[in-house]
Amino acid sequence: MSVPRRDRRLVLVGLVVxxxxxxxxxxxxxxxxxxxxxxxxxxxxxxxxxxxxxADERGRALDGEAARRQLTGLLGDLKDLRPVVGFQDxxxxxxxxxxxxLTVAWPLAAKVRWDYEVPxxxxxxxxxxxIVFGPTTVHPDLTxxxxxxxxxxxxxxxxxxxxxxxxxxxxxxPVVVVGxxxxxxxxxxxxxxxxxxxxxTVEPAVAFPDLPDRIKAAKPDAFVExxxxxxxxxxxxxxxxxxxxxxxxxxxxxxxxPTATFARALLGVTGEVTREIMEKNPGTYQVGDRVGLSGVxxxxxxxxxxxPAMRVDIAAVPGRPARTLFxxxxxPGDTVRTTLDxxxxxxxxxxxxxxxxxxxxxxxxxxxxxxxxxxxxPDGGQQNLALLAxxxxxxxxxxxxxxxxxxxxxxxAETIVPCPRTLTVDGRTFTNxxxxxxxxxxxRVDFARSCNTAFAALAPRLGAxxxxxxxxxxxxxxxxxxxxxxxxxxxxxxxxxTER
Numbered sequence: 001m002s003v004p005r006r007d008r009r010l011v012l013v014g015l016v017v018x019x020x021x022x023x024x025x026x027x028x029x030x031x032x033x034x035x036x037x038x039x040x041x042x043x044x045x046x047x048x049x050x051x052x053x054x055a056d057e058r059g060r061a062l063d064g065e066a067a068r069r070q071l072t073g074l075l076g077d078l079k080d081l082r083p084v085v086g087f088q089d090x091x092x093x094x095x096x097x098x099x100x101x102l103t104v105a106w107p108l109a110a111k112v113r114w115d116y117e118v119p120x121x122x123x124x125x126x127x128x129x130x131i132v133f134g135p136t137t138v139h140p141d142l143t144x145x146x147x148x149x150x151x152x153x154x155x156x157x158x159x160x161x162x163x164x165x166x167x168x169x170x171x172x173x174p175v176v177v178v179g180x181x182x183x184x185x186x187x188x189x190x191x192x193x194x195x196x197x198x199x200x201t202v203e204p205a206v207a208f209p210d211l212p213d214r215i216k217a218a219k220p221d222a223f224v225e226x227x228x229x230x231x232x233x234x235x236x237x238x239x240x241x242x243x244x245x246x247x248x249x250x251x252x253x254x255x256x257x258p259t260a261t262f263a264r265a266l267l268g269v270t271g272e273v274t275r276e277i278m279e280k281n282p283g284t285y286q287v288g289d290r291v292g293l294s295g296v297x298x299x300x301x302x303x304x305x306x307x308p309a310m311r312v313d314i315a316a317v318p319g320r321p322a323r324t325l326f327x328x329x330x331x332p333g334d335t336v337r338t339t340l341d342x343x344x345x346x347x348x349x350x351x352x353x354x355x356x357x358x359x360x361x362x363x364x365x366x367x368x369x370x371x372x373x374x375x376x377x378p379d380g381g382q383q384n385l386a387l388l389a390x391x392x393x394x395x396x397x398x399x400x401x402x403x404x405x406x407x408x409x410x411x412x413a414e415t416i417v418p419c420p421r422t423l424t425v426d427g428r429t430f431t432n433x434x435x436x437x438x439x440x441x442x443x444r445v446d447f448a449r450s451c452n453t454a455f456a457a458l459a460p461r462l463g464a465x466x467x468x469x470x471x472x473x474x475x476x477x478x479x480x481x482x483x484x485x486x487x488x489x490x491x492x493x494x495x496x497x498t499e500r
Contacts, residue, residue: 032091032098032122035129040085040102043071055130059123067133074138076147076315080282081106087120096124102137108150109284109307114326116140141325147315149322152286156306158255159333161267161296163340164370170267170297172253176234178227178241180211183220185246188212195226195247198240202233203260223248230256254290255297255304263345263373264380266387266484268295295384299484300336307331339370348375360386371482387486395450400491401458402447404470410461413444417458419451428498430456459500465493467500 030038035053042051049068056062072079084105091100099121106114118140121132135142142148161170178199185191192212199206211226218224231251234241241247255270257263273289285291292301309330316322341363348361355378363373374386383389405411419438423430432452438445446454462470468491471477476489492499 029127030129032093032100032129035122035131036087036091036100036102036120039131040087043085044082046082051131053128053130054133055123055125057132057134059125059130059132061125061130062133070133070135070144071138074135074142074146074148077150078106078148078312081108083107088117091122098122098124098129104139106312108310108312108328110302111307111331112310112328114312114328116325139325141314141323145317148325149313149315151311151313152308153311153330154289154306154308155330156308156332157253158270158290158306159304159335160255161257161304162335162337163342164338164372165341166337167342169263169338169340169342170255170257173256174231175228175252175254175256176231177225177250177252178229178234179223179225179248179250180215180246181221181223181248182215182218182246184248185215187245188215191244191246194244195241198237198244199227199229202229202236203227223250228252228254230260258342261349261380263340263349263375264295265376265382265384266295266340266374268297268299269293270297296336296338296484303336304333306333339365339372340374341372344372345375348373349378349380351375353378358385360389362386369480384484387484390487390490393489395452398447398450398455400471400474400476401455401462401467402443403474404462404466405443405458407470408462408466411443411458414442416440417443417446417454419446419449419454421453423453423456425456425459426496426498459497462500464495464500467491468493 030053038053039051042048048071049064051064051067054062054064054067075081084107086103088101088103091098099119102118102120104116104118108114116139118137120137122129123132124130131137135144135146139148157172160168160172163169178195180191192208195211196208206227208226211224215224241249257267269292270290271293273285273287273291274293277291278285278287292298292304297304307328307330310326310328311324312326313322313324344363348363352359352361352375358381359377360381361373361375362371364370365372374384376384376386406413411417418440419432419436421432421435421437430453433450436449436451438449438451438454441454443454445451459467471489471491476491478488480486480488494500
């Protein structure tokens with residue numbers, strides 16, 4: 001039977017489709033490129049145990065969990081870090097074997113990255129491509145018994161915090177670290193009592209609740225830090241401190257403001273990294289690192305913190321010294337510039353010096369809104385009340401109320417608004433300072449004399465949300481993005497007649 005040419009072509013296509021359905025689905029199996037992409041992604045995410053396309057040196061399938069354990073052992077100090085892993089084109093294929101180059105970038109610190117390349121092999125068994133995984137897949141110089149170590153060595157200064165003129169506020173200043181050598185203490189109780197007496201003459205608030213336990217737990221020749229004093233304060237009590245059994249001293253520099261109280265709540269403090277901070281930032285810190293714990297020091301710690309010198313080694317083993325794979329120099333921290341004026345800040349703190357209760361003061365430059373002083377209490381304050389406290393605004397808010405009424409044309413400056421001694425709204429009685437009563441007077445007089453009852457009577461003219469809308473138009477409640485957390489005010493809408 002003869003078949004027309006067009007029909008013959010259709011028959012041939014049908015035979016090809018039929019043949020492809022009878023083959024074992026090889027076209028659906030991922031090729032070398034897809035396998036490399038999957039492996040790179042899994043390693044970058046720390047999910048190597050989920051990989052299904054790994055092989056041992058003989059090309060046999062390798063369990064993902066076994067590969068993860070092997071990788072963790074090889075990485076050593078780097079095991080909690082996440083590298084950025086990719087691969088380069090071209091992928092060279094020779095029958096059932098293929099080779100490619102992985103690119104590995106380890107973020108050792110915010111400003112330090114260790115980059116290298118790794119040749120990697122792939123092998124096809126049947127119709128499945130797998131990565132031949134082993135120590136050299138991690139780094140070309142590694143063997144099965146090796147382990148990587150990461151050493152950090154401090155050697156650069158923390159960045160300075162500057163004022164609005166670019167002059168340093170917080171910078172490196174000399175300090176003396178006072179500590180104890182446990183083996184040199186004859187009477188621990190007496191030593192603690194003497195230490196408290198001496199230190200409290202220059203730092204009245206310092207206590208040492210856990211120091212005795214730390215001394216008892218330390219090695220005999222260890223240096224157990226007790227307190228860090230600015231050098232000028234240390235010199236005042238040096239003789240007394242040196243007379244205490246077991247005291248030892250270490251001169252250092254620390255990132256400090258001009259005085260212990262200068263803009264204390266705003267600028268914040270530094271201290272040794274805590275366990276909580278280390279757990280939240282795996283691989284970033286090591287025990288003994290100094291970090292920002294509050295204020296600007298904490299908010300901008302990543303910018304201010306110096307980067308230590310770093311070295312990645314293959315750990316030494318019996319008969320073979322350590323081998324260095326990567327080094328980097330220490331990098332000083334960057335500066336952070338504020339708008340503070342040191343003279344104005346000092347004046348603001350002097351103004352609060354006589355206050356016995358909680359107090360705060362903010363000085364602004366009216367031209368551009370720059371904060372010139374942010375002062376808290378007579379001792380710098382533990383809390384930044386100047387930016388975070390929530391307090392009723394008092395009569396200053398009559399400016400917002402008056403603007404709302406005038407803008408809504410609910411009254412003019414000459415509109416008569418009575419100012420009685422008291423005004424009752426839904427059972428709540430409002431009064432004026434000192435029992436003032438002005439009688440029937442224009443709104444401008446009510447405003448000038450700050451009549452509470454007159455302004456309370458204006459509430460219905462503003463409606464349910466008029467006060468909130470007017471406050472918003474003035475920027476109250478808006479985030480002004482000054483670089484630090486702050487409370488920008490809140491004016492609610494609606495509510496009862498008394499609330500309005």
